[in-house]
Amino acid sequence: MRVSMDIELKDAPGQLLLALNPISELKGNLKSIVHHHEDRTPRSTIPVQLVFEVEHENLDLIISRLEENGIGVARVDEKRFMEHGAVILIGHIVHTDIQDTIDTIDKTGFAEVVDICLSMPHIDKRSSASLKIDAVGRKELHEAMAVLKEVAEKKDLLVIEPIGAEVA
Amino acid sequence: MRKVRASIIGFGSVGRGVAEVILQKDDELKSLGIDLDVVAIADSRGAEVNSEGIDLNAALARKNETGTVAIEDLTGEYVIRNVDHDLVIETTPTDIETGGTGLVNMLAAFENGRDVVTSNKGPLTLKYQELMKAASEADCKFMFEATVGGAMPIINLIKSTLAGNEIQSIEGILNGTCNYILTRMMEEKASYEQMLAESKELGIAETDPTYDVEGIDAACKLVILSNSIFGQNATFQDVEVTGITKITPESLALAYDEGYVIKLIGEVRKDRLRVSPRLVPASHPLAVGGTLNVASVRTDLAGTVTVAGRGAGSIETASAILSDVISIYRE
Numbered sequence: 394m395r396v397s398m399d400i401e402l403k404d405a406p407g408q409l410l411l412a413l414n415p416i417s418e419l420k421g422n423l424k425s426i427v428h429h430h431e432d433r434t435p436r437s438t439i440p441v442q443l444v445f446e447v448e449h450e451n452l453d454l455i456i457s458r459l460e461e462n463g464i465g466v467a468r469v470d471e472k473r474f475m476e477h478g479a480v481i482l483i484g485h486i487v488h489t490d491i492q493d494t495i496d497t498i499d500k501t502g503f504a505e506v507v508d509i510c511l512s513m514p515h516i517d518k519r520s521s522a523s524l525k526i527d528a529v530g531r532k533e534l535h536e537a538m539a540v541l542k543e544v545a546e547k548k549d550l551l552v553i554e555p556i557g558a559e560v561a
Numbered sequence: 562m563r564k565v566r567a568s569i570i571g572f573g574s575v576g577r578g579v580a581e582v583i584l585q586k587d588d589e590l591k592s593l594g595i596d597l598d599v600v601a602i603a604d605s606r607g608a609e610v611n612s613e614g615i616d617l618n619a620a621l622a623r624k625n626e627t628g629t630v631a632i633e634d635l636t637g638e639y640v641i642r643n644v645d646h647d648l649v650i651e652t653t654p655t656d657i658e659t660g661g662t663g664l665v666n667m668l669a670a671f672e673n674g675r676d677v678v679t680s681n682k683g684p685l686t687l688k689y690q691e692l693m694k695a696a697s698e699a700d701c702k703f704m705f706e707a708t709v710g711g712a713m714p715i716i717n718l719i720k721s722t723l724a725g726n727e728i729q730s731i732e733g734i735l736n737g738t739c740n741y742i743l744t745r746m747m748e749e750k751a752s753y754e755q756m757l758a759e760s761k762e763l764g765i766a767e768t769d770p771t772y773d774v775e776g777i778d779a780a781c782k783l784v785i786l787s788n789s790i791f792g793q794n795a796t797f798q799d800v801e802v803t804g805i806t807k808i809t810p811e812s813l814a815l816a817y818d819e820g821y822v823i824k825l826i827g828e829v830r831k832d833r834l835r836v837s838p839r840l841v842p843a844s845h846p847l848a849v850g851g852t853l854n855v856a857s858v859r860t861d862l863a864g865t866v867t868v869a870g871r872g873a874g875s876i877e878t879a880s881a882i883l884s885d886v887i888s889i890y891r892e
Contacts (some may be wrong), residue, residue: 479819481840483812510818512811521812523819551807553816555840556732556826556847 394473394529395424395446401438401465408464412441415458421447438465449473474505474527476534480541484550486520487513497544504528504537564596565890566612566646570637570666571653572604572620572630575680575707575882578875579650580617582883593891601640607631608640637662641669648889650882651679657772657781657797660684664692671695671703678885680707680878686781686797689788704885705789709782710735712877713854713870717888719790726860728790732828733847733856735782737872738766738773739805739825743838744850747813747822753806765852765873775804776836779827783834791831800834808838816840822848 402408409428416423424444434440447455449471456466486494495506508525526541528534538554545552569576583590583597590597598614606629609615624630641649649670653663664684670677677696679685684692685708696703706716719728734740738760745756757774760766772778780800787795805825816823821840824847828835841848846867849855854872859865871877 479821479840481812481816481821481823483807483809510815512809512815514809514811519807519809521809521815523812523815525819551803551838553812553823553838553840555821555842556845 394449394452394471395444395475396421396452397470397472398443398445398466399468400441400443400459401434401436401467402441403463404433404437404439408439409441411462412443412459412464415455415462416443416445416447419447419451419455419458421445421451421455436465440467446475474507474529476528476531478526478528478534478538479555480524480526480538481553482522482524482545482550483553484519484545484548486511486522486550489548489550491522494541494544494548494550497540498526498537501533501537501540503530503533562591562594562596563890564598565648565886566598566600567648567650567886568601568603568637568640568644568646569599569650569652570603570641571651571663571681572602572624573652573654574875575878576602576604576650576652577621577624578879579652579882580621582876582879584617586883590887593887595887595890597886597890600646601644602630603635603637603640604630608633608635608637610635610640610644612645637666638669641666641675642673646675648676648678648886650886651677651681652882653681655681655683655781657683657686657777660687664688667692667703668695671699671701674699674701676702676889678704678707678882678889680705680882682708682778682781682785685788686784689785690794702889704889705785706885707878707881708785710854710856710870710881711737711872711874712880713856713868713872714881714884715786715856715858715868716789717884718866718868719858721888723858723860723863723866726862729859729861730828730830731786731790731856731858732826734824734849734854735779735827735856735872736773736776736825737852737854738770739776739779740850740854740872741765741852742774743805743808743813743823743825746808746810747817750810750814752810753808774806776802776825777804779825779836780834783827783829783836786829787834791829793831795834800836802835803837805838817843820844824848 427442429440511522513520601610609632663681742756787793826839855869857867
């Protein structure tokens, strides 16, 4: 997951390194650091904004190690799902148990159906649905699409994916 | 000035388009150093042969009035084998089951040392390697730009203009009939069946539209691209094919609400050949409407190059044939 974090450093040499060490030790992947050296907080600390990717279970450890190092953690925003996908389904979507179709994605643990829009012109005609799927990463989104295609094939549903959706 | 004696084998809409284009572009051809004489024309009912050069206006008029160009009871293959000429313009109908008369004609041309320019997909889809081998052993030129995208230049673009680039993938809309049906379904919020009927009325779809709407035509073009660009030995069986017959107007509307259009996209990579309906962002270069064809070529040096053009129509297809003729014989 991707984490955006605001921390506060004391104005002393080596503080930034002290802040970054726990992240690298716990296999975090730093995406950006903005160091506001000229922009002090009322507590005379230096605000720093960090963005990094890390396994969910390591985040609490990072926060506690930062605090042990005397670094204030002012704000943490977690964004678990980083990749967004869209797909269109055509067929007897409702009659083939739409809940089951959605569950196959949700049960993966790394992807979720976050929006569905259904159009049913007539009871005898094929329905159409647009699905939005979020996943923790690109590879996982691709896997979720593969899972969806597998269940769709069993239910005789046509899956229309975006171009360039494959993982390179 | 290079004298080129040619035969036109197959005098349906493409063959007639070729005759019209040759008439229209005679001066341009001469300015490029090509003095092109058509010495034989054959259709399914016979042929006209004249070693001094056929009067193309008269041949076109006769075809219009009587339904055939035939003066003598000769087959295309006989003409290819027995009339002295340099170039066979092969425009007989596509047969992807056996290769049909097109395959016989092309092999006969190479056996007799004649160059071939064709719009006929069937033989190339079935027997690409065999045909290339026959052409190369006979030291003959063999060009087929018109088989893939009509007036949209793709094979020659890659082989000439993008020479030196490694081609990573090609994806695009390779069937104008499907593109027309999907575009109109979205515009009119109408069913597939209605818009298929409309395109038949307009002559955009054939009476039997199976080849187009089931994705078979696009799949054949992918096979030709895969073999000619990636040097593969692919056949129709290697292509995953899904057509457009199940697309609903509701699905097009839902896709549009999300910023997409649905297009039948053909995709060629070294390890994958696939034709399937796909979501294309509405602002993407591949999101062209009507009967247009479009292809994006992904390369290592030039990045992605996209080209669009008319995929069908007798004059458009004849334009691709003319361009092949010029690239063989220009001085």
